[in-house]
Amino acid sequence: MNCNKPFRLSAITIAMMTLLSQAQAQVASNPDTNAATTATAAPGKADEVQQVVVTGNARNGGQRKIDASYSITTANEEQLKQAAPSSTADLLKIVPGIYAESSGGNAGANIGVRGFPIDGDAPFVTIQMNGSPLFPPPTLSFLEGSSLFRIDDTIERVEVLRGGPSPIFSNGQPGATMNFLLKKGRDVAEGSLRATVGTGNLRRIDGYYSGKIADGWYGSIGGFYRVAQGVRDGQYPADQGGQITTSVTRKLDQGELTFYARTVNDKNTFYTGVPLISASSAGGKPTAFPGFDPLTGSLYSNELRNVALEVGPGQVLNKDLANGRGLQANLFGVDFSQSINGWNISNKLNHFSGDAPTLAIFTGNSPVSMSSYINSAISSANGQANVVAAAGGKQAVSGTATYLNGGAAVAGDQQVMSAGIWSVEKKLSSFTDELRISKEIVKDHTFTAGLYYADYSSKDMWYLGNSVLMTATANARPINVQLNNGVIVSGNGHDGASFYTLNENFSAQNTAFYLADEWKINDRIRVDAGVRTENRRLNGVISNPKSVDLDNNPLTLYNNSASVLSGSNTPVDRSDNEVSYTLGGNYKVSENFSLFARLNSGFALPQFDTIRDNGVNAPVTKVKQYEIGLKSVSEYFSAYLTFFHNTFTGLPFQQFLADGRNVNAIGGSSGSGLEFEVAARPVKNFQISLSGAYQKSKYENYGTNTGNEVKRQPKLQFRLSPSYRIPFDNGDIKLYGTYTHVDARFADAENQQSLPKYYTLDAGILVGLGDNLEFRLVGTNLTNQLGLTEGNSRVIGSGSSVVFARPIFGRAIEASVLYRF
Template sequence: MKSHKQLMLSSIGLAVLTLVSQAQAAGQSADAPAATAQDAVSKEIQTVVVTGTASASGTRKIDTSFSITTATEEQLKAASPSSTADVLKLVPGVYAEATGGQSGANIEVRGFPSGSDSPFVSVQLNGNPIYPVPVLSFFEGSSAFRLDDTIERVEVLRGGPSTIYSVGQPGATMNFLLKKGSDTPEGTLRFTAGTGELRRVDGFFGGKIADGWYGTIGGFVRESHGVRDPQFKADDGHQLSATLTRMLDGGEVTAYVRSTKEKNAFYTGVPLISSNNGRTITEFPGFDPLTGTLMSNEMRHFTIDAAPGKTLSRDLADGRGMDATVFGLNYEQNIGSWDFSNKANYFDGDLNTISMFTGNNPLSAAAYLANANAAHNPTAAATSGSMTFVKGGAVSPTQQVVQAGLWSVEKQLKSFTNEFRASKELGKDNTVTAGFYYADYKSNDEWYLGSSHLMTATPNASLIDVRLTNGVIVSNQGKDGNVFYAPTASYKGDNLALFIADEFKVNDRIKIDVGARREKQSVHARVSNLTSMDTDNNPLTVYNNGTSMTTGTFTNLERDDSVNSFTAGALLKLSPNASVFARVNKGHTFIFFDDMRNAGTQAALNDRNGVPTPEVSQYEFGFKTATPLYSAYINAFVTDFSGISFQQITIGAVLNSVSGSKGHGVEFELAVRPITNLQVTLTGNYQNSEYKDNPAIAGNEVQRQPNLQFRLTPSYRIPLGDNAIKLYGTYTHIGDRWADQANLSYLPSYKTFDAGILATVGDHWEFRLAGTNLSNELGLTEGNSRLTGAQSSGPINARPIFGRAVEASVLYRF
């Protein structure tokens, strides 16, 4: 803890010293480093961001009165993100648990209380939300997006004015900007190979089509068995994107389309050994936690007992995949003294989850058999029965076994969003922006949770059958549990928001902005009523007794909410390239489809005390500067939340609760360039957040969020005539956390080391070799979320980070 405080104090100290030096140097010229260093940082100084700004043309990053992180195409590649969510490791104040694979991440934002998925993160493409609801059960926004070489850059806004624009997200907004064609043709072809038999081809081409017309096209094809090999393709699919831009007098209009069809294995917990009250995590005997997975070809194709006479077939290789298309149209133009912009898109696709979810902690086969007899054959001896492998042979009583559910959740999503803005200068240095946002969205769901299977606690596990001497069949073809929750539902919703913002330039150094938003949401649901029964009418086959299924009748639910949001900020320029800012905002999140279903009755739904509309208040004070010698973006924040609902799906149950939280902390993005071609960056945050309003957990630390996290990244470029070599590496520290709201399940801190080398040869060739977690660190991102209570001693299930992975790529520019 002492080192944590020292780091935070050092960051604040650097900010204060820099602030003083900038104030003293305002209006003066300093002796600059070499011209090459000035060239290297000039792009950063002039970086214009469009996310969270009132004007469609954007504002210089240094001149914004809010916290925003940007990453160029090269910065994205150098970070070697394993998925879209993993890009957020570049962003202070955000912790992404990207250990599930390409999809299904859990993302926590500084002090925002969330237990899973990403309720406080919205993902946008060209300023449009890909799907306007940031999170649903078995869907989080980053799952609907795949990275490729068509991306120019990403902007990640935290808090700030985002409460009044677009979807009104009070947390973090990831905005990916597509490349657009220009007068200079650009083409690239990239081949990548790596750990897990990764094979990937990326391509991009853009340029001028005719006078005033520009276009791009690009995408990828890939397949991989993954760092954790499930014995089938972990990632298998392709993506294609295209843009068409028409230049207008004083503006432009751009149409884009992006189609993705990919299957992605979803990884959950693996067996581990916990000791020392959870402070020490070690390898489970015979199971490599860095590369192992329970999934195997033996269980890849499985069946679901859905109802009498209804059996469904599923394939684990489908994982948490995506088969979807998004169409968009962006317009912006200056007409007379008016600036107009309109952004619209349409999303249509399936984002299903056909995946394994671990259940009870590992135990011996003998203990499992004893438990089975106690439940189904209580008058017999504990060993009365047999345990055999589905593929043949007896199971040793000492064999460690584990249970895992093979779940099926099918989601068909559709949405349309549109945001219109008009800006006009009213009086000198006073610009007013007004507009509206509209979203219409749907989700059709069919769930089958449960279907527990008994298997060995080994990599690529083997399934086990269990039969007792009294004729009870506990496990058949490995299946030892029923479907415990099987709703079908159709949901639809729409949002309409009106917003207005005013930006006033007091003088050349001071700028003030205020904004307000009024939004109404209407959501409707048709949710199946459930019953339970024995699917084969045989009480001896206990694995399918009490199976959840629909009755054929439905409950209709609806809810309307209206909320007000506002933001106010001020910016003081200390010098042309340094400023301080302050901001306050109040935002909301809405009740979404799963909250409606979990409410259970219309009465509970209408009771705002039972299912309230969450409220979020944030206060920020920041400092920004960029010079050839150093850069600093530092932000102190205070957050306050109320009425946040939580859901935890455990073994055989769905738990719900409501609470609030409060927190404070500091974020930092620092860089120094002491000599030509050398840069050292430090990014991260320190925060302290705890629950409130719920007596059961009030005062506990907000789950899954480290108090301290940081990344130290040195890079050095070696010019070699027309060629160059860049060496870079990153040391990452993630502090300790609690896996649960009760603060009973501890997650230790961990550290990783990544490194890479990039060689550019002439104007056409690039060669890159990069590795992540090179030290094979064992770190946990979550405990066993299927269980409640302390898990601090003996065998557990938990989800570790991926082991060492290496990728090599060759890129040709033409």
Template sequence: MNTLGITRQLLAAAIVTALTVGAAQAQDAAPAQPPAAPAANQGNPPEPAKDQKSAKTLDQVVVTGNAAAGGVKKIDASYSITSATADQIREANPKSSADLLKLAPGVYPESSGGQTGANIEVAGFPGGGDAPYVTFQLNGSPLYPMPTLSFMDNSSMFRLDDTIDHAEFVLGGPAVLYGNGQPGLTANFILREGTDKPSGDVGVTYGSEGLVRLDGFYGFKIADNWYGSIGGFWRKSDGVRDPQFDADKGGSLTGTLTRNFDNGSLMLYARDLKDHNQFVTDTPILNPGRGQFSDYPGFSPLTGTFGSKANQYEFIQTTPCTTAGCTPGGQSVNLAKGRGADIHSIGGNLDLDFGDGWSISDKFNFTAGQMNTISFFSTGQNPESLSDYITGAVAAAGLPASTTATATYTNNGAAADMNQNVTTQGLWYVHKRIEGATNEFHVNKELFDGNTLTLGNYTAVYTDHDTWFLGNNMLLQAKNNPNPIAVTLSNGDVLSSSQGFVSGPSTAIREAWNGFNTAFFLTDSWKLDQWLFDAGVRVERQQANGRVQNTATGDLDNNPATLYNNNSQYLTGGNTTINYAKTAPSWTIGANYEITSNMSVYARVNDGVHFPGFDDLRGLPSQPVNKIHNMEVGYKYQADWVYLDVNAYRKLFYNVPYTITQGNGQQFSFDYASATKGINFNTVVKPFEHFSVTLSGDYMDGHYTHSAACTPYTAQDGSEQCASLNGMQLQRQPKFQARLTPAYDLPTDWGSVKFWVTYEYVGNRYGDLIEQQPLGQYNDLSFGVSANIGQYWQVNLQGTNMTNQIGITEGNSRLFGFASSGGVILARSIEGREVNLQVKYNF
């Protein structure tokens, strides 16, 4: 079934309908405002919510991280929460859904790998890669119960478009009680719904990287108390890193149905996403000094990619055959499929008020589909000349030094230049099929005036079926859009196959996992004059059962002369089963004092837990439950000329497992802890009319503690070393990061124009746990111009990294210690300059 084709046809039909209705109402329609949350309407038709016009107001109602019917005002929230309206999301011009999280102080998304697969660091949480401490929610329900699986974080399952009304980001605090109990960041995206007056928008975007994108949304009234909406996007792009095929291609379609009752509402939604995206791994970068980086000859860290027409289509050998000269079985791969999503979600929210202080709410979601990866991954070896590479490979094979070689390019058979630099990149194949269903039910009872007790349950059932073939190292030119190289030795041995492969799979995995989580929680909130107290406790149990197929290592084609597949891992008969079950509590206590109607202070203490994921259990079935202790105080103030939200915290982390693989192949596992103190800040100053300056960011002082006295590792030169983690800065997290945005609104006779520039600074980080890979600091500059023309038209011009700054987000993730060799490092930078222009019609 061609889901994308159907999606595009339905979206096109919806947009045509929207344009027709918009044209018919052009004489008397007013610009649409975001609808209010149905639960707050108490059965009335949705009206524009004034608290959603700007997220920079303490009167705004937020629903994430609390159990209050209709949410609580920001000024009453005793925890750190960042909000973004649809306009603010657009103005942020995020490179991906993960990149938007930089709006939340204390969050550092590494937006350098493309649309998906982002590493997301939360200040004070020792993640070091992927996004284990970030949960994406849609209307309050997790998209998938586990925040991270290998090759899949929550942000990869979500794309931003015009169907999103606003977003709320909560750092820990009371979020440990609700949903999947995320102690890190909970990012909740609220969908737009229909309104009494039909309204919507249609937008077309063109980008300097070959981007063509179509966005649309239409909200409408079906009948009395019934409302619907439909919208989505479709786009294709060459990418800033052009692989000579579509770097990004796909779209999404979302629909909602809302029914308002006299005592509440029911909202249902369905969302289909099919999007394929190029994933970019570490590339060679010149590293003349600590924290200094520049272009590697032939490969720009800002625009380079190992993808090309010459290596787009390949065949990976995975299954051995037994007769001499036979052809192994395997898997055809297409790099254009990349690391994308092909999933669908359905869900809903039910809110009912029964009077006499009783009310209930229920949130549910079901998500299923595929989250596959076909991408190059760095092998960790720096580039060298082709002749040196062959000499080293001949020696490693135990062949005479006099052995010569013939090398040709696989795309045209021409002789390869022996003096050119080459690299090996692993062409990894991961097929991931997931399903997840969650339900969260609340019963609220107002015990007396100002005091509400909530009893609730969260239950999740989820599966993950995977097939991996990692390794498959390919010999490539060390340049942008390279050719693979085939190498045959003078004794008849084949060092590199006709496709350029120098190895078969180094890791073969086929596994099936089932997970079940259930949690009961009890919370109480008490409004006492200017005080708002809240406290709660949660007890959660996780059960996980896995079946991992056995493997063996050997020759795939029963031919010792084909050196490239003689030491491959492949699947065999039989399975290893893994069973896991743990129960752990979480709790929180918070207090907020409203000094005046525009000023408040708060304090909170909470303990959260982080259960191991399926991949953690495969590596170490006896994984402990991570425990996180958080203490924070905050201050909020708003006046006509200033908005201020400051939060100081201290986070303690316990029982963090870590495993490294030494040069001899042996693994060394240990636990560590961490301690962090820091400050998050978010402020807007308006010194005079029409002009504002926004400053947000954080200072984080986090270090590892309670680790083994000396952790062994293999250094770059092959020697065995050891080092202590104690006192080292948390991996990949900047001590200081900030974003400064001056903006000016210019009213005109025909509408208005807004100009803004954002300066971003990210301080030095380390790519490893022992501070041997300094990633340096970087800064970049983005801009935006948004013009509202009349009542209906809007033109947006925006650009990112306008100064083409190299910004390293990760070092050589295959190494534990020092990574630079000969002035070259394998690392990944943010993307180069990109500018896009959008024309939108609002009706």
């Protein structure tokens, strides 16, 4: 990287100077003085009354959630476990206004925020650890932020901020910021071991330990390891790997310094669409394709697992699909805060590096019978003069199909399909640093100045396509096809080579400066404003592909038109300067009831892939948001309501089609809606909560799609969650469940591929015995509902009677035992 040295050293220099100056200082007898982690409810009040949040505000100690003039959802360790997320993205189901498609597995989610229009991935969601972004761009092609994070027992809580002042702080994310806060060591040592088993032969171990190292010094270590065949059985482990996280904290006089590190080595299968029979009427649900269970079926198989990809003349790339869409990465961070004579200083930095590859099956066109496939191949081959000439002038009149493994003949009525083995190698590196200084310079005005710097890069090697002819069945089998004139349509299972080969190296440096002012007008009214100016310098090199016949043999159709590197490259150099701002206010009606309003204007700079696809002059996406909300908390009831409206301009759109074409467009949108989080506690030990959002968003200035609904996001989604605690001598039992409703959506901007509404039912039981033992049993999608989260994103329009879509996972059960010590 090319980090600016002053930025690189800012946190370490300030922290170490303060640490040395206080080496002999008296450390407070209670180490847990951070307001964000020790606030407790007053007697007779709900626990959340005094809950403090640190995300989205400039205060070192944070502020009460109910006093924050923006929308933020929080979840503690128990709430994280109760949600039973299948991945980091799946946890976002507890956040109103966010719709996460986590049906692809542990990585590669699509996440929409408040009707923000997206093509896929998660361009408006930033993942943070301890307030620092893991990787500054929230999305690149074949990468979204949640894929870089794994949840385990080292997490104390998560805070998810939507809109609000987020365009000002950190990396200036205008959408949602998901901030995971690590546990820290305390005076009293604590530890836990948790063993989990579940559907798909899941086996997982989690561990955590923390405590006091020396006077003023505290440490923690934890992590997990798991292996799982997967709810969708691909005949080999879908998920295998784990991570370790450590931290060391030094308590200072009026401050704190924490060093933390994480290493991850995880492999995850990535699932795309499966074949379905389309609904016979509008709004109806597709049904299962014959012989393929959409809830548990997977195209992956041992016969497909090890693939040989021809990537150039005489060049073969051997790949193992078990490596999937995984992560091998290391993260190191420093979190420092200090108060000195009324000046509050904080600095957060981290360094992330690693590999985030994608090796997966990507589906395309609809299945056909083996006979129809051969007939189409005959027609295509006979229509190519060079192929007929290479066959001695003989045209094909028939063909044979055999299984690659064993050589048995494939029946003519067997349904078959071509699906690509896409290989993407992605090496990532980033360094971020954010320095904040705040002080009440003028009475009742607390001014904050901040400096943010990021240096990040991505080095990619893509081979897209590499289609394999396979049976349209669970655990598909590859097929070879040869015509009677010597033409080989499918060789070694492949009926196509790479249609898009790319080698690109990008790097960028962002420097931002912001000012914020919080004005306490009186005990009831508080307003805040902020402005941010940001500069980004981006440069890169993009390869120029060419099409060749890999073996110079026209008779081998499967590699006659392969995309390979040409040896020439296109340099890219671009500089951006943008300004964002926010203005908000909070009116405290009573101690635990407040109203707020806010407007902000933010932006999303075109990232590496957007510039590659739309040119160096790709527009900046501009986002304006308006919010009005209320927050009320009492012993028996709590409510968080936010009305929002947003507008977009300069929105890029990208779509890879099954034939290799890449469709790009620029447009905009607008949307309005209501987010709600309410809970009632009518009697002791019982709570019922309702959270969700209603929104309507439409495309604007989007060509023929103007006025259409923004794709992939439901108008209405909600979660109804009751829970009941039954105390008994030396323990208690907690029963809980969740009913989730997701409205109908469209899979495409054309509003032709309808995704029907669906619901799921989850339930769990938690049994605590004394202070040490805890047993948990949880089930998700207990009624085996067929819910679709994605249509065939590589086909524009409604398609045929047989379609591809990606269903949610079928019923899954997990059981765990936790021992605390």
